Amino acid sequence: GAVVSQHPSRVICKSGTSVKIECRSLDFQATTMFWYRQFPKKSLMLMATSNEGSKATYEQGVEKDKFLINHASLTLSTLTVTSAHPEDSSFYICSARGGAGGWTNEQFFGPGTRLTVL
Amino acid sequence: KQEVTQIPAALSVPEGENLVLNCSFTDSAIYNLQWFRQDPGKGLTSLLLIQSSQREQTSGRLNASLDKSSGRSTLYIAASQPGDSATYLCAVGNRDDKIIFGKGTRLHILP
Numbered sequence: 636g637a638v639v640s641q642h643p644s645r646v647i648c649k650s651g652t653s654v655k656i657e658c659r660s661l662d663f664q665a666t667t668m669f670w671y672r673q674f675p676k677k678s679l680m681l682m683a684t685s686n687e688g689s690k691a692t693y694e695q696g697v698e699k700d701k702f703l704i705n706h707a708s709l710t711l712s713t714l715t716v717t718s719a720h721p722e723d724s725s726f727y728i729c730s731a732r733g734g735a736g737g738w739t740n741e742q743f744f745g746p747g748t749r750l751t752v753l
Numbered sequence: 754k755q756e757v758t759q760i761p762a763a764l765s766v767p768e769g770e771n772l773v774l775n776c777s778f779t780d781s782a783i784y785n786l787q788w789f790r791q792d793p794g795k796g797l798t799s800l801l802l803i804q805s806s807q808r809e810q811t812s813g814r815l816n817a818s819l820d821k822s823s824g825r826s827t828l829y830i831a832a833s834q835p836g837d838s839a840t841y842l843c844a845v846g847n848r849d850d851k852i853i854f855g856k857g858t859r860l861h862i863l864p
Contacts, residue, residue, distance in 0.1 A: 641796075667850070678842065678854040679797075728796060730852075741785070742852060746796035 637663045639731050641745035648719055649753055656714045656748045658729030664709035665731035669742060670702075673726040685712050709733075719752045726750075755780045757845050759855035767863045768835055774828040774858045776843030781821045785846040788817050788828050790839045791857070797842065801828070833862045 638661040648654050658668055667686050671679040683699075685691040685706035693699045701723075703715040712731075716723055726749055730742040756779045766772050776786070785804050789797040801810045801817040803826070809818040816829040830837060843855040 669852070678856045679844075680854075681851055684850065726794075732850075741787075741802055742846075744789075744797045744799070749794070 637661075637731070637743040639665075639729065639743045639745040641727075641729055641748050643748060644746060645749045645751075647751045647753065650720050651718055654716045654719055654750060656716075656727055656729075656750075658712045658714070658731065658745050660710045660731040660733075660743070663731075663743075664733055665712075666709065666733035667731070668706055668712040669730045669732070670704060670712075670714050671728045671730070673728060673747075679728060682714075716750065719750070721752045724750055724752045755783075755845060755847055755853045757843055757853050757855040759841075759843050759858050761858060762856065763859040763861070765861040765863060766833060768833060770833050771829065771831050772833055772860075774830070774841050774843075774860070776826040776828070776855055778824045778826075778845045778853075780847070781824050782848055783821065783845050784848055786817075786819050786826050787844045787846065787852075788815075788826075789842040789844060791842055792839050800841075830860075835862045835864045838862045 640659045642657045670682045673679045682697045683691045683693045685704045687706050687709050691704035706712040728747040730744045732742045758777045760775045787802045788800045803810050803819040814831040819826045838861050840857040840859045842857045844852045
């Protein structure tokens, strides 16, 4: 199946700093990428949807100025957590959709990034 | 608004038993339904994907069924093993291109 990578896998930062997380589709072009967050023992919650070359669509309650998403190419999307605070500590997972053979409705998930804000 | 519910929230069974995990969803207008496995502190491993036109999918000891009209899916695990211990997530792919996840079932297989 298609492979999606995330970098870094784990990051610890001080409160007030910004953190960038990368999501890459390794063997296919992803027209659409999705960002989720997961709190301990909770399910995944969709944060935003990004299409290559256009602005991301954020879910209700997600601050777009706090969580900056850039989908500059068909294989890379980035999520920047600006001025991170301890309550932003979470597990962030991206997914990508879009296969070389045409449209597919399956999303392929990255391995996740554990963010800890001290 | 689509809601996905998984029952039970947690389950412990002895090794070797067959078991069924349940998933229900409120809006039957879906594209697909997917079962994932998540180990503690790890990402998602896709187990089975059922398209809306399909009724079941099988992979090894796993079988997933889909009844769209009743808004239900089951994941059947045969001959459970300790390595099957994990959280199993049911996720519904909506026609608005979004995936809605259930809260998961934490499965513990007792050796």
